[in-house]
Amino acid sequence: MAKETAALRKHKAKLASLGMDSDAVFHRSRLILTVYRDVTWAISERLEEIRDHAYEIGNRDVEVGFRYLADFAPDTEAERFAERVCCICETRMYIDLIDKALLRMRDYPVYGEIYYEILDKQYISRFPLTEPELSEALNIERSVFYDRKKEALHLFGLCRFGYTLPELRRLFTD
Template sequence: MGKTKNGIERLMNSFKVYDEIDEKVYHDAHLLLNIYSDVLWGIKNSYTNIVCECKEIYGNSSVAVLDVMTEFGSDLKAKLLHEQLEDAEASKVIIDIINSALLRLKTYPKKGEAYHKILNATYFSDKKYEEQDLLDMLELSRSTYFRQRKKAISLFGVISWGYVLPEFISNMRLD
C-alpha cells in the first residue's frame, strides 16, 4: 500500500493538484461523476429490458441463451439483445472503475476520507441534498465545501486515469 500512496503522490504532483488544479483532469472527472447516476440507471434499465425480452422470446430469462443464438447468427432479435448486453457490460466497467477509484480516494492519506465523504454525499447518495443540508451534514462552510470538492474531484480524476484505468486495461489484456 505504501508503494501505491507514493505513486499517487507523484501523480498528484505531476497533475499539480496540490498547488493548482489541472483543469482538464478536473473537468473530465467532474463529467464522469455527473454521469454516474445516469450510467447506473441505464445499466439497471438495460439489464431489466434484456431479461424481459429474453424471457418473452425464448421462455427463459437467462442471458446465456443470447450467446448460443448469436453464435449461429440465426436470429436478428438475439443479435440486438446481445448488443444491448454488451452495452450494459461496458457501463458496468465504468461503474467498477468509479467505485475502485472512490475506494482508493478514501484511503488517500491527505484528507482522503474527507474527500470521499464529500463526493459520496454530492454524487453517490440516493438522497439529493439541498445545498444547505449538504453543508450542514458535512459540517463545512460553503467556500470550504467548494474548495475541497474541487480538490476531491481532481484527486478522483488522477486516481481514475492514473491508476485504476491502467490497472483495468492491464487486467483485460491478461484475460
Template sequence: MAKETAALRKHKANIASLGMDSDAVFHKSKLLLRSYRDVTWAISEHLEEIRDHAYETGGHDIDAGIRYLAEFAPDIEAEKFTERVCCVCETRMYIDLIDRALVRLKDYPVYGRIYYEILDKQYISRFPLTEPEISEVLNIERSVFYTRKKEALHLFGICLFGYTLPELHRLNTDKIPTITRLSTYPLPTPKRLSRC
C-alpha cells in the first residue's frame, strides 16, 4: 500500500473531526460523482416530459397547462404531476449541492484547481476523459494523478458532507437530512429518477 500524503492525512483528520468515517465519505463521494452525469441527463429528460405534458394539457400554452394541472386537474392527475415535479426539484437540489461543493473544492488553496479539474474531467464533464488522458492534460505523472484523485475525493466529501449540507441544513432544518441521517437518505440515481 502506498504511503499516505500529508494532504490526505489532513483531509482524513478533518473528516474525523466532523464526526464522520473517512472511508464512508470517500465511497459516498465517489458514488455521487459517478452517477452525476447520468442523473443530470435523466433530469433534463424528465423536465422535457413535464414541459410537454403541460404544453399538451394547456392547449399549446405551457402556463395554462401548469395552472390547470396545479389547480383544476382531477386529484389523481394533479397528484401524479405534483410528485413528478417534486422528484425533479429534489434531484435538482442534489445537483446544486454537488455543484456548490465542487466550487468550494476548486477554491481550496492547495491543489484546489487540480482537484477540481480531475473530478470535473472524470465525473462531471459531458464527455469524460480516461485517467491517462486526464493525467496527460494536467501534465502530471500517473502516480501523482492517483494520489491527487484520492485527495480530491476526500476533500470533495468534506466540502459536501461537512460544509455544504450542514449550511443548507441550518437554513432549512425541516427539509435537509443531517449528516447522521445521511446514510439512510436515498441518493438520486437514474433508476430512482425513472420512478418520477
C-alpha cells in the first residue's frame, strides 16, 4: 500500500473528527463527480423540453404557456408540470451544493487551486482531460498527480458532506 501524504492524513483526520468514514466519503465524492456532467446536461434538456411545451401551449408565447400551465391547466397536466419543475429545482439545488463545495475547496489554503483544477478538468468541464493530459497541463509528475487527486476527492467530500450539507440543514431548521 502506498504511503499516505500528510495532506491526506489531515483530510482523513478532519473527516473522522466529524464522525465520517473517509473511504465512504471518498467513494461518494467520486460517484457524485462522475455523474455531474451527465446530470447537468440532462437538466438543461429537461428545461428546454418544458420551455418548448410552454411555447406550444402558449401559442408561441412562453410566458403565456407557463402562466397557463401554472394557473389554468387541467389538474393532471398542472400536477405533471409542477412535478417536473420541482424535480428540476431539486436537482439544480444539488448541483448548486456541489458547486459551492468545489468553490470552498478551491479556497483551501494548501493545494486548493490544484485540487480544484484536477476535479474541474476531469469531472466538471464540458471536455474533460484524461489523467495524463491533466498531469501534463498542471506540470506535475503522475505520482504526485494521483496523490493530489486522492487528496482533492477527500477534501471535496469534507466540503460537501462536512460543511455544505450541514449549512443547508441549519438554514431549513432555523
